Amino acid sequence: MSTEEELRAMAAQLAQLAATLPDGAPERALCLQGEAQALSLLSGRLWRGGDLAGAEAALDRALALAPSRARRIRRALLLPAVPDSRAAILDARTALRDRLIALAGEQGPAIDAAEIGWTLFLLAYHAELDNRDLYRLFHLIAAQADPALPWTAPLVRAPRRGGRPRIGILSWHFVPHTIAHLFGGLLEALDGTRFEITILGFEGRTAALEDLDLAGKRVLALPAALPEARRQIAALELDLLLYLDLGMDFLTLFLAQARLARTQAVTWGHPDSTGLDSIDVFLSPDCMEPENGASQYCERLVRLPGLLAVYPRPAPPSPGKSRAALGLPDQGFLYLCPQTPYKFHPDFDTALIRILRGVEGSHLILTAGWEQAAMRRVAGRLLAQAPDLAPRLHILGPLPRADFLTLFQHAGLVLDPFHYSGGNTSLEAFACGSPILTWPGASMRARHTAGFYRLMEIKELIARDHDHYIEQAIHLGTTPNRLEELRGEILKRNAVLFNNHDSIPAFEDFIMDCL
Structure with missing residues (x-):
């Protein structure tokens, strides 16, 4: 897969070559099509890194070079991967609806819907219960563009x-x-x-x-x-x-x-x-x-x-790597939130800040995997509100699964995000006996970890509300003996989750x- 730098270079080279060719030359048209394709791919790369403005600009340039119904639809679907605030989410959803309504009446030649190459999966991370109308608008637009989609066998x-x-x-x-x-x-x-x-x-x-x-x-x-x-x-x-x-x-x-x-x-x-x-x-x-x-x-x-x-049941490595070998701080209580950047809703920021400030010398460990740029934007959003916490916020890159599981052995407490709970990751944590603090929201996607606790018949780590979540996180961060007891309780009861x-x-x- 081409990197952002390679795609930029490819687009620039094709633009330079096109500039040397006369208008109307078939070779020039091919160069412009190639530049547009490189810019479309670059748009996706920039979006995944949380750079919505850059993604929009790249796709706008591609549309100017090679107008395309599929690209127009894709452009309408772009949403911030790492929104700045709840208000920004609501504004983005309103703008999305307006763009989709405008597209719904568009006429034009049929396309292969696969050319759109995009979905609205980010809506599920917005903490809005009902995404159905926006999904339906998208499905309508896709079916208008590709009438073969709603085929019946x-x-x-x-x-x-x-x-x-x-x-x-x-x-x-x-x-x-x-x-x-x-x-x-x-x-x-x-x-x-x-x-x-x-x-x-x-x-x-x-x-x-x-x-x-x-x-x-x-x-x-x-x-x-x-x-x-x-x-x-x-x-x-x-x-x-x-x-x-x-x-x-x-x-x-x-x-x-x-x-x-x-x-x-x-x-x-x-x-x-x-x-x-x-x-x-x-x-x-x-x-x-x-x-x-x-x-x-x-x-x-x-x-x-x-x-x-x-x-x-995953098998935690024994012995696993040390804190230092994993890039973790040597001292201090470790809070771990091993989730994709998209799950960090702005509502969660205040909780993380209050928790770190409530436990002196504690650290927050984030796992970005291959989404380093997007996770840096999450960290930037947090540090814009609490710059003093910069030395205590750590982002880890891609890890082999054995090392990822070892993180749970070192973490004092795993923090489940608000509005979109851990699923696979929570099961991995529970296999290691790691306590996870969770708040069950209003939709199923916010209740995975709470559901696992229901099966294990453990209630203490399910918070009543956001304030209770913060209080519990601070309390557990200062009572290591209770955390060890909870770890033992999870290990005793977690068989119901596996096989x-x-x-x-x-x-x-x-x-x-x-x-």
Whole structure:
């Protein structure tokens, strides 16, 4: 993958070459198209680093060089990856709605929706309960631009062919990714003799399936092309098509506009309603859903026992690396928040600042992975409010999984972000016995960690509100003996989180109900 510097250089070189060629020359047109493509890729790079203004400017330049319906749609979808404040989020959502409404009436030649190359997945991080209208506007615009998207496979209207129930389970993320970690065990656990199961990945993106025991199940690597992928899925004549996640990648989101199976469902890989009429059911762990959870989905909510994720217990390294070897400070209490930059809602800033100021000599450890630039913007937002905390804020780069798990052994307390809880990361922490402080918000995506605690029957680390969260974090940061007791309690009770098949009978009953 090209770096930001390489893309800038490529665009500049093509611009220089185009300037030497006469207007109307085919070679000049090719140079301008190439420059526009480089700028489009650069826009994505800048956006991922949290530079929204730079991303917009690069895409605007690409549009000026090579106008394109797909690029206009993508330009409308750009949102700040690291918003400055709650007010900035609300302003961005209002502006997004205005841009989408303006696009909804646009006429023009049809395109392949895959050219848009973008989704609205960031809406789920905004702490706004209802994103459905914005999603629906986006789906409408995509379908207007690519009328093939809402296609219905012939099997849907035909009598069902006999035989075992035919199930397809689809994701773009059967690679080293949270989705593969969360749901690999589910793929193994389903009964391949009772059901005809096809696991649907994509060409070049099925590496995570190679280590699974998938006896009796078929793996089909789809092409990354919407028409052919639709055709191959429809040919399976599925009774149920389950998307493990929808919203994070554009290809599966656009596939999901089509009716490719008699029943189509999604689960909590990306924990938000899809806004798609073509998705019938949202399968969710009951332990995570609020009482009014059904009102937050356009899909029919089906609550399942357990987690649906049959999650294998990670093995913490023993012994792990020292604090110094991991780049951690030698002294002081360590608060750890090992989440993606997008989960750091501005509402969380005040809590982090008050916690650090409440425990003298404490440190906050952030794990940026490959998203260093975006996490630096999160840190910059925090330090703009509390510059005195700069020596106590630490950002770690990419870590091997063994080193990542070792962080939990050194951390005194893991802090779960407001509004969007840890999922895979919380399970990894609990495998190490690490206490996580959490506040369960109003939506399922803010209640993953609280749901894990419900299964373990542990209440002390679930805060009542934001102030209680801060009080608890400060209290636990100054009472190491109590933290050790909680660590022991988690280790004693965490077996319910791992290799747990409680969801499987209920899920298989759901499959039979779909027939």
